[in-house]
Amino acid sequence: MIKIDIKSNMKSLVNFIYHKKVSVDDISNDLNKHSSDVVALKLNNQYLHGNKIITKDSEIEAIRFDCPQGARLCQDLLIFLLNMSIFNLYGNSKILTIEHSIGDGVYCEFINEKVSDVMLNDIKAEMQSVISQKISIEKITVSIDDAYEILHEFNRDDVIKNLDFSNKKYLELYKAGDYFDYIPRPIALHTSCAMHYDVVKEGKGFILRFPSEDTGVLSTGFTIPKMLFLQNQEHDKWIKILDVETVGDLNEMISQKKIRDFIMTEEALHEKKIATIADYVKMRKTAKIILIAGPSSSGKTTFAKRLAVQLKVNEYKPFVLGLDDYFLPRSRTPRLQDGEYDFESINALDLELLNHDLTALLKGTEIRLPRYNFFTGEREMSDHFLKMDPENILIIEGIHGLNEKLTSSIPQDNKVKIYISALNQLNIDYHNRIPTTDCRKIRRIVRDAQYRGYSAEETLTRWASVRDGEHKNIFPFQEDADFMFNSSLTYELGVLGKHALPMLRSINYKSPTFDEAHDLISLLEHFLDIRDTLVPMNSILREFISGSVFEY
Numbered sequence: 001m002i003k004i005d006i007k008s009n010m011k012s013l014v015n016f017i018y019h020k021k022v023s024v025d026d027i028s029n030d031l032n033k034h035s036s037d038v039v040a041l042k043l044n045n046q047y048l049h050g051n052k053i054i055t056k057d058s059e060i061e062a063i064r065f066d067c068p069q070g071a072r073l074c075q076d077l078l079i080f081l082l083n084m085s086i087f088n089l090y091g092n093s094k095i096l097t098i099e100h101s102i103g104d105g106v107y108c109e110f111i112n113e114k115v116s117d118v119m120l121n122d123i124k125a126e127m128q129s130v131i132s133q134k135i136s137i138e139k140i141t142v143s144i145d146d147a148y149e150i151l152h153e154f155n156r157d158d159v160i161k162n163l164d165f166s167n168k169k170y171l172e173l174y175k176a177g178d179y180f181d182y183i184p185r186p187i188a189l190h191t192s193c194a195m196h197y198d199v200v201k202e203g204k205g206f207i208l209r210f211p212s213e214d215t216g217v218l219s220t221g222f223t224i225p226k227m228l229f230l231q232n233q234e235h236d237k238w239i240k241i242l243d244v245e246t247v248g249d250l251n252e253m254i255s256q257k258k259i260r261d262f263i264m265t266e267e268a269l270h271e272k273k274i275a276t277i278a279d280y281v282k283m284r285k286t287a288k289i290i291l292i293a294g295p296s297s298s299g300k301t302t303f304a305k306r307l308a309v310q311l312k313v314n315e316y317k318p319f320v321l322g323l324d325d326y327f328l329p330r331s332r333t334p335r336l337q338d339g340e341y342d343f344e345s346i347n348a349l350d351l352e353l354l355n356h357d358l359t360a361l362l363k364g365t366e367i368r369l370p371r372y373n374f375f376t377g378e379r380e381m382s383d384h385f386l387k388m389d390p391e392n393i394l395i396i397e398g399i400h401g402l403n404e405k406l407t408s409s410i411p412q413d414n415k416v417k418i419y420i421s422a423l424n425q426l427n428i429d430y431h432n433r434i435p436t437t438d439c440r441k442i443r444r445i446v447r448d449a450q451y452r453g454y455s456a457e458e459t460l461t462r463w464a465s466v467r468d469g470e471h472k473n474i475f476p477f478q479e480d481a482d483f484m485f486n487s488s489l490t491y492e493l494g495v496l497g498k499h500a501l502p503m504l505r506s507i508n509y510k511s512p513t514f515d516e517a518h519d520l521i522s523l524l525e526h527f528l529d530i531r532d533t534l535v536p537m538n539s540i541l542r543e544f545i546s547g548s549v550f551e552y
Contacts, residue, residue, distance in 0.1 A: 025050035050136035066216035085126035092155035109205035134192040147171040158429040161248030278310035293401030294420035297443040299540035330377030355409035402477035419481035456503035460513035494530035
């Protein structure tokens with residue numbers, strides 16, 4: 001007799017008793033009669049799949065789709081099902097690439113082929129058919145020789161190229177029916193876990209929409225962030241020109257000792273874009289305030305300093321105004337529901353004083369700068385004064401920079417708004433994108449260890465609250481920017497990996513952050529190392545690995 005206790009969020013969900021050893025498929029089928037929102041099962045913090053046999057009493061954790069990890073499992077499942085459906089329809093004659101995140105989904109294109117309405121309708125119908133069949137998804141381990149044979153059959157030279165730079169003797173693949181694919185992360189138990197999704201035509205390709213992490217269903221009122229989409233498309237075009245679309249392409253360049261020239265070209269592109277923004281400011285003769293905002297670990301500080309250099313080239317005298325000195329006294333600071341101070345709220349700033357000072361500066365009036373005392377929680381007046389001459393320009397960097405409420409008293413003609421984020425475009429392979437949030441997470445892990453003494457586990461523990469703040473205070477305003485700057489560097493994970501991997505591997509399997517750490521490890525293990533010495537001293541990447549020229 002085998003007793004199986006299924007738990008969710010540490011609470012018992014249902015108990016099963018079996019008179020002999022039982023497969024995960026059987027447990028999943030029985031569980032589905034009690035709860036239809038479970039997408040995965042874990043035993044001893046390891047994901048289970050249909051071909052796994054349970055031979056003794058066990059406590060199994062159920063992962064639902066309305067949590068971050070469950071949502072990630074569903075996203076990877078939907079991409080798996082999309083590619084499976086395309087293979088069912090067209091065999092290996094069509095190659096799909098998952099290009100980049102956009103809105104609540106991912107943008108996809110066929111290589112050298114525009115998607116038609118007929119094709120898209122056929123793909124939708126096939127996806128629905130595969131989902132309705134509730135096909136069990138197996139995780140199988142094969143030798144590298146067998147992996148090459150299987151991947152060749154499915155025309156997956158992109159994955160084979162990655163294997164050429166790996167020392168693995170075995171490879172884990174996912175199998176549903178007769179379809180095989182490589183996914184470096186766990187996915188859901190069976191095809192019917194993909195209950196909520198949509199496929200929307202856009203440009204040459206289409207967007208595969210994902211359910212919300214909070215509710216597990218599709219959000220209503222879907223709109224495409226046009227500026228962000230164009231920024232992504234521009235960078236897609238750039239990396240295609242450079243012929244580095246996947247990690248395999250990058251590793252090939254590293255192995256052939258061509259990476260130095262590639263790094264110099266990418267960094268030159270960054271500098272050219274920053275110079276273009278500075279030229280735009282010069283052209284906009286009324287522009288006197290530059291507002292910079294973006295999510296965590298986007299490289300805002302280095303970007304602001306590099307922009308200041310280019311503004312000096314254009315005969316400006318830039319001055320950085322710190323928003324931290326405009327915090328309200330603690331007695332007036334808003335609080336979160338748990339009673340903690342909400343320093344990320346725009347209402348934690350003295351907006352009245354800030355707008356008063358900015359208005360005075362634009363009129364040519366001298367102001368005395370405030371200074372916030374973080375020990376007492378009170379604002380004091382500093383000994384520093386500021387007056388703007390015609391050649392001066394203010395740079396304000398902060399999470400609320402794009403929110404019009406921050407500078408409501410300042411005319412639009414006097415402001416230039418810049419949104420900066422690390423919009424990664426490199427893929428592991430055609431079917432496995434590298435999420436933007438993973439790149440920023442890795443940047444932050446390295447920087448926190450370097451400058452704040454935080455462990456990777458501490459950084460990952462804080463990440464959820466960081467993301468909550470971004471969704472509330474930054475992302476809603478990104479389309480209001482005059483410029484978007486992609487701070488991602490195609491080569492950066494080759495540099496950051498050797499710093500981050502030892503810290504991530506030290507996280508215990510019992511830690512709540514273990515799954516996140518494991519996903520990041522699986523990602524970084526695809527990259528060959530790139531020496532820090534190849535990174536220019538003014539690179540945005542130096543903000544995370546140290547050694548920036550702006551530190552001195």
